[in-house]
Amino acid sequence: MTKIILIVFLSVMTCTYSEARDEGEDPVLPPLHLNCTQSLTEFLLLRQETHLNRMVSAEEATTKLLKQTLETLVQVRETLNEVNAKMGGHIDTKPDGAVCQPPFTRVGERCLLLALQEQHTWASARQFCAGYGADLAHFSEANAFAALLDYVNTINFQKKNINVWVGGTDEAVEDTWLWVTGELMPRGPPFWGTYDGYALQPNAGTSQNCAVLWKADYYYMHDLPCTHKCAPLCQK
Template identity: 65%
Template sequence: MASHLYLSLTDLLLLRQEAQLNRMAAAQEATTELLKESLETLVQVRDSLKALGSKAEGRTPESVVCVSPFTQVGGSCLLLALDELHTWQSARQFCAGYGADLAHFSDVNTFAAILEYIKTISIFYNLSKNVNIWIGESDEAVEGTWVWVTGELMPRGAPFWGTRDGNLPEPADDRRQNCVVLWKRDQYYLHELPCTHEAAPLCQI
């Protein structure tokens, strides 16, 4: 009888411990999600404050001075090296040689300015072949969380991301594809590709 009671108490203690562990796991998951949402909110606030700061200081795209071979585009200095083909990491190293990194953007106007710049350079090069262009975005750290090389989060969907077969929206969140190109065959909208793909670097200072 005492042995039976002892086993029952043991089972009860184990059940209580299991329930407590389940509650702790659920709380940890909720905390992680809350932290992720807080990070996204802070990034948005930071970007808004940066934009307001630029306006307050009177900085405009026209006031940015770029040194050759860089060109002023949308308030930044860009270099598109269409005659260079690199993996994503190698493209970053190429840009680093100029004191730059792969390009990033956070608003539609800058994206439109970059697309116009690419179109101009492509005409100059008389480019007919399909050369994709690396930009500084990946989800290598956390699958499905797309982050610029600056640490800023990149939103999904229109107007930046393109579509693939069947008009399915990019990114596909394929674990084998963790880096982002401007995809020539889709009018240079964003597509995810393996980081070992070779594409032209778009550098930004």
């Protein structure tokens, strides 16, 4: 702005002095000549037009940049969705219309989460699942159990020697095995395994009151002390 004022002042003085010399008058504050005024007006209009053109160009560049950024973000979102789906973290819908939100995965009619990296007592495992609005897994028929075993073996594809807690216990009444829902647990094959190939589980009496999927027995159920550290299998 200071430069514009200076240019205007110098232009005015130049035009004034020039006219004064031509007419032989005193050059101190003579009236402005029409041509000088017109030249200054045209100069200012030209400068304003240039400024506006620059603003328009900058706005167009900004709009183009925002459009390119939006397109890039859309591509990133689509790529992340594809990667998430391949990793099993996509959102699944259960048959009843309920949604399995990550990190849960739909298995049959249930949403399951096996946290292999976690090691908890049975009670602590329930608290871990509760943090996700869930509880330890339970099942009542062979097909659901088979689907659960398939899920566990898929997650533990590295075949780590990790046992997995499920939501069964006989702590309240010895040898009356109940799910955390209060329902009776199924007994015998194909749910419970055997110890050394002959001793049918559960068989340890009052010393082992919590149900676990036992890795050494192909993840069939065994009874263990509830203070053991195992991975929680959560269900919604």
